[in-house]
Amino acid sequence: MTIDAADLDYRCINEEIRKVDGKCIITSCLGQRFIASGMSNIDIEIEGIPGNALGSYLNGGTITVHGNAQDAVGDTMNDGKIVVHGNIGDAAGYAMRGGRIYIKGDAGYRAGIHMKEYQEKVPLMIIGGSAGSFLGEYQSGGVIIVLNLNSRRQKSVGFFPCTGMHGGKVFLRSRCEDVVFPPQVIRRSATDEDRNELRSYLEEYCDLFSLDLEEILFSEFTVVTPDSKNPYRRMYVAN
Amino acid sequence: MSIDFISPEFDVSRNESRCIKCRICVRECANGVHIFDEKRGILISDETKCVNCQRCVSFCPTRALKIIKNPNGLKSNANWCSDSVNEIFKQSSSGGVLLSSMGNPKKYPVYFDRILINASQVTNPPIDPLREPMETKVFLGKKSDVIERDSDGKIKCSTEPQIELSMPIMFSAMSYGSISYNAHAALARAATELGILYNTGEGGLHEDFYVYGKNTIVQVASGRFGVHEDYLEAGCAIEIKMGQGAKPGIGGHLPGAKIVGDVAKTRMIAEGSDAISPAPHHDIYSIEDLRQLVFSLKEATNYKKPVIVKVAAVHNIAAIASGIARSGADIIAIDGFRGGTGAAPTRIRDNVGIPIELAIASVDQHLRNEGIRNNISLVAGGSIRSSADVVKAIALGADAVYVASAALIAMGCHLCRNCQSGKCNWGIATQRAELVSRLDVEVAKTRLVNLMTAWRHEIMEMMGGMGINSIEALKGNRLMLRGIGMTEKELEILGISHAGE
Amino acid sequence: MSKGVHYRMGKLCDNGRLFVFMKDALMKREGEVRIPSGCAIAAVISRKKENIPGSLIIKAMGPMHDRSNGLGGGFAGYGIYPEYKDFYAMHLFFDNRDSRKACEVFIKEYFEIVKSEVIPTRKIPSITDEPIIWRYFLHPLMSMMLSLQLDEKSFVARAVMKINTELDGAYVFSSGKNMGTFKAVGYPEDVGLFYRLEEYEGYSWTAHGRYPTNTPGWWGGAHPFSLLDYSVVHNGEISSYDANRRFIEMYGYKCNLQTDTEVITYILDYLIRVKGLTLNEAANVIAAPFWSTINGEKDRRESEIHAYLRKTFPSLLITGPFSIVLGFEGGIMALNDRLKLRSMVVGEMRDRVYIASEEASIRAMDDSAKEIWAPAGGQPVIVRVEDERA
Secondary structure, rough: OOEEHOOOOHHHHHHHHOOOOOOOEEEEEEOOOOOOOOOOOOOOEEEEEOOOOOOOOEEEEEEEEEEOOOOOOOOOEEEEEEEOOOOOOOOOOOOOOOEEEEOOOEEEOOOOOOOOOOOOOOOOEEEOOOOOOOOOOOOOOEEEEEOOOOOOOOOOOOOOOOOOOOOEEEEEOOOOOOOOOOEEEEEOOOOHHHHHHHHHHHHHHHHHHHOOOHHHHHOOOEEEEEEOOOOOOOOEOOO | OOOOOOOOOOOEOOOOOOOOOOOOHHHOOOOOOOOOOOOOOOOEEEEHHHOOOOHHHHHHOOOOOEEEEOOOOOOOOOOOOOOHHHHHHHHHHHOOOOEEEEOOOOOOHHHHHHHHEEOOOOOOOOOOOOOOEOOOOOEEEEOOOOOOEEOOOOOOOOOOOEEEEEEOOOEOOOOOOOOOOHHHHHHHHHHHOOOOEEEOOOOOOHHHHHHHHHHHEEOOOOOOOOOOOOHHHHOOOOEEOOOOOOOOOOOOEEHHHHHHHHHHHHHHOOOOOOOOEOOOOOOOOOOOHHHHHHHHHHHHOOOOOOEEEEEEOOOOOOHHHHHHHHOOOOOOEEEEEOOOOOOOOOOHHHOOOOOOOHHHHHHHHHHHHOOOOHHOOOEOOOOOOOOOHHHHHHHOOOOOOOOOOOHHHHHHOOOOOOHHOOOOOOOOOOOEEEEHOOOOOHHHHHHHHHHHHHHHHHHHOOOOOOOEEEEOOOOHHHHHHHOOOOOOOHHHHHHOOOOOO | OOHHHHHHHHHHHHHHHHHHHHHHHOOOOEOOOOEEEEEEEEEEEEEEOEEEEEHHHHHHHHHHHHHHHOOOOOEEEEEEOHHHHOOOEEEEEEOHHHHHHHHHHHHHEEEEEEEEEEEEOOOOOOOOOOOEEEEEEEEEEEHHHHHOOOOHHHHHHHHHHHHHHHHOEEEEEEEEOOEEEEEEOOOOOHHHOOOOOOHHHEOEEEEEEEOOOOOOOOOOOOOOEEEEEEEEEOOOOOOHHHHHHHHOOOOOOOOOOHHHHHHHHHHHHHHHHHHHOOHHHHHHOOOOOOHHHHHHOOOHHHHHHHHHHHHHHHHOOOOOOEEEEEEOOOEEEEEOOOOOOOOOEEEEEEEEEEEEEEHHHHHHOOOOEEEEEEEOHHHHHHEEEEOOOO
16 A cells, blocks of 8 residues: 655644555655654555654654664654664654664764663664764663764764763763763673673674675674662752 | 751640540651650650651641740841741752742732622522522533535534533642642542542553543643643643643653653653653744643543643733634633642742732733634633632633642642642652552542632632623623722722722 | 703814714713613514505604603604615615714715715704714725625625715615615604605605613614614614624624624624525524423424524523514514513504504504504514515
């Protein structure tokens, strides 16, 4: 089923998606927001540029974008998968608590901000290129991986990564020698155990984008986690 | 002792001739003020720990206890009052930011207390609210702009999603985590019985309370705790929290110690991890981004739920409200600077924001000047203390009010302003099981229902006096108000005349 | 009304800035202050559209003399200008010659003046200190209408608001087609004589005698109040006034007089002309049934529409006592508040329908009138002439 989005607003697109039980290809997409918001059991391919908040509150299924995506992809998503064969804008995966976001290219500012996890629900975001500043800000759970492949940027990640991080894990395919982390996190080189964990995350991603998993795993990775012994210092006094 | 010793604020006065050494006070005080000295067989007190929550006083079977202001104090000084000095002691010993609870206690003008309500005499009749019909039902939400008709010319009756309230009052947001399970249960049950709404706050919705969904507003705050599809579907309205009157521009931080058991589960974060609500929503850095969040929530819930945007009353509130009215939101909730909180930096609580009365007046008038008042309903909160405040707020232009402090007081809160300690002896602002169990849900619910029923009767009585028999005719009816002891400027902002005019 | 006050007005308002001087005299004229009033109302209509002389409606006000206090009276007649029926008949009060000249300049920018004349009056001892009273038969200038992107009626309504709000010393008190309002400070019987109403004939008439609590200061405050072909006479003081006023002022209306009648006229114009509601639907907005009544209605469709109208126009609910007669082209509508706090009776004889605050008033018009009945609160009585289908 193909939905020609050329003359449709987002409300119509979502109605069309519901009509075909979520299985469709959307063509000529140009900036329509909230596509598949809150939906589950979908399988959507998008040609063109989807608008902001693509797949917000997504509850299951797959969205594939054959190109770039804008801001707030997967905002507060709960489950499912969003695959972007290009770059992605700011604040991707804001407060996501489950599901996966796979980006082939670069991510903008604040990717994975305030990602969280609870019990078996652990969200995963993989950025093939580099990430902008404030990666994983306020992260309280979940996993963010930055592969730093073919990026036009010099660095794997911009400024102030992991600011306010108090949970979860970030993997950066880089030695991160030139990256300044806040004092409340621990950075270290990946161990074999970490690599095994990485392998489980990356298998599907490498399949999707036809990448050589072993070659990627062979590189140097930096792992960032919160430092439980050095939490944000108690700042308050009761009055 | 040391430089930092601050003489306790209160003295525990125990009338020895009445004390029967039953030790109820020892058991009731989670702060550890009362101690039984086994050796000497007497009760002693550590006043440094007393917060004056009145729990021991209320439960002493012989009325032997009094908490009195400690007469010991610094040399009186109208400029350097003892609070200012003691706060310096606290900060110079700790290096910490001062943290307080509940609403702004400072001596700012309370405009509600300078407004008087009208009554009918001769030229039109007052109405007896006991014997004649008197309506307090309110609908919140956008009003239809165009009347549509079917082919027979009959009006099509579909409206934008509305909230129906039996009276123009709702319980405002208090999260599970900041208050207890039992407090939430009482609010949910009372709202259901009263035909009004309560608000989950930003801590998610406990699975036990999904049954009260029709009377629930679910909140989406910057931390997005517990926000998922079922949650959004569970309530009858969704509130985006942009700010709070007690701490405009400040986020929230529930320490990991309070993220235990069901609180962690409801917030959907790991036990013991801090729950941080950033100051902004990181997908909203500008007004057009608010529109994006409003419509993403509407899309996710298929346009069936009204979306409320809650903001703190700040200097430019009229323009902000106008932006919100154009963002697609159905309702704007404004929280004045006296609004309560479970914890806020003292300086913010006491110095940031503006009074709700002025905010209501300027927002209502501004939206009318812009011709968009009908696009949005206005809910006002931030220390609504009585039914008279409700009537004044509505006559100034609010559609309904939010109350929280009054609801907590109904449940037993004695305004000791120590919520941040987590040791609430009344079982409200605590997660300690032994304290939570002190709050009897049935009793608390009944007290909430009593309070609101009494307020409703009083509102009807005041309306009847004005000759108004439906709350719609009170909304924005500023002719029913007069100011007393106010400047021209204050009257101008409130849009009312002075008493005698 | 105190002669002294009037004398000052007469002397000082030469430059057309009357109210400034009134303020100086510590006396506010109506519009600057809200004046509550009690009243008498009456109306008559011929269903067959036969001509009724103005003298008949004057008679109606005699028995209700004590419901007025000599501080306001007025009439509206429909079908009274048959030879100019295609033009807007604008009646104006002017404070002086300069204000009339200035206003005519304004009018000419918006309208073609087909005819202009002094409204004929007769000197009677009880009516004094009259302003300059003129009428104009006008045709809107198409070019202005197009440039403002307004339909004809909105264009005229806006011009009326502009004159009444912005032009000092000029006040439009009637602006419909083939109808006219006549009002003054005085008892209604005297006002009728003053305007020589016995010389007019129309198919329907409404009348009003006013009992304001303080002196209105000028003639604009008398009733009926009218806009386009809507005219309202009203008895009672409504308690919802400011809620109604502040709402309706969002939509281009300006309540210059602060009277109930003015706001009710604007509400009805907004609901019927702008929002396209029927008379019945409009009645269900301003005198909405109670929720308990709506919920108990057997006809589910009716109940749904009543609920919808209340939800959609909550700020246009009028509470407090009122009985009104709305005059419009081809008919009248009488309506009581939903608690029926004011008296109003209806009677019929042949093709005529009479409405008044008191039965005696109906009897004065036609002592053979039959089937005198009192409509229930919130129950509109709508009478249309036979060949009209509005």
